[in-house]
Amino acid sequence: MPTDVRTRLDAFLDAAEAARAAYGPRAPSMAGAEAVVGAALALLFPAFCGGAGGGAVRAEAERFERLVRALLAPVVPDRAGRLAEATLGALPALHAVLLDDAEATWAGDPAAASVDEVVLAYPGFYATAAYRLAHTLYRERVPLVPRLLTEVAHRETGVDVHPGARIGRRFTIDHGTGVVVGETAVVGDDVRVFQGVTLGALSVDKGLARVKRHPTIEDGVVLYANATVLGGDTVVGAGSVVGGNVWLTRSVPPGSVVTHVAQLKTRDGHTEPLIEYHI
Secondary structure (H helix, E strand, O other): OOHHHHHHHHHHHHHHHHHHHHHHHHOOOHHHHHHHHHHHHHHHOHHHOOOOOHHHHHHHHHHHHHHHHHHHOOOOOOOHHHHHHHHHHOHHHHHHHHHHHHHHHHHHOOOOOOHHHHHHHOHHHHHHHHHHHHHHHHOOOOOOHHHHHHHHHHHHHOOEEOOOOEEOOOOEEOOOOOOEEOOOOEEOOOOEEOOOOEEEOOOOOHHHOOOOOOOEEOOOOEEOOOOEEEOOOOEEOOOOEEOOOOEEOOOEOOOOEEOOOOEEEOOOOOEEEOOOOOO
16 A cells, blocks of 8 residues: 555544544444334334243343433433433333324224234334334433434334424324424324325425424324425314325315326327316
8 A cells, every 4th residue: 555545544544543432432322222122112012022921021121221221321321310211111101102003003904914913014113113212202302312213213114203203193104115204293193194205394494403394284184105295384184185196385274185186198189187186
């Protein structure tokens, strides 16, 4: 290796070593986040326990608390123990909410043979579980760690739900791939979304970081595949249906049916509408 190249490399490696030494004590572990999500799911649902016997549950609960404490220690060292204990204590309520999510998914999907199938095999449920776990820490203003927890699910499923979103009961993500829910989105109860749905912002201006940028979806709304709903002032009224491929940037009242304008064009150039309602 030429001398000048070696000199630059040595300088770079020295700087990398110094940066690593400075960063290490405050860096939460992605592997630790994966372990926390896995341990939580094993405690919440038998389908994820890997065949461990009933006598292992209390030991697993203690391990879960240790894993959460270790994940939090680099970012909130003074609160890690208390928050880990509180996260363990939140598991019964988390289980109840997630069971509602799983049962709603099963009830609304003819292809789902059982609630167990939803819990174990549906990527949307996995992503919802990781989100709800992460949201408990987001509410405590824990930096970075909640995002790592939802990123575990994002990498596994292609579903990207920000831990700051506020999502109600009996939430269903059907199929899941490509779903994005932004940080300030507010989602009511009994909402169902399909693959490719985006609840996003109209602008990515950094100055809007503390502003509500993402839409509000009221109770009982269905958002079909690849629907995009944008803007912090946009409200989709309760009981509405937003069709596939819709691009929506303004509010619609309760009970609306919003569809993409589709047309049929014949070989002779004649055009006919295919969708009865559109906005």
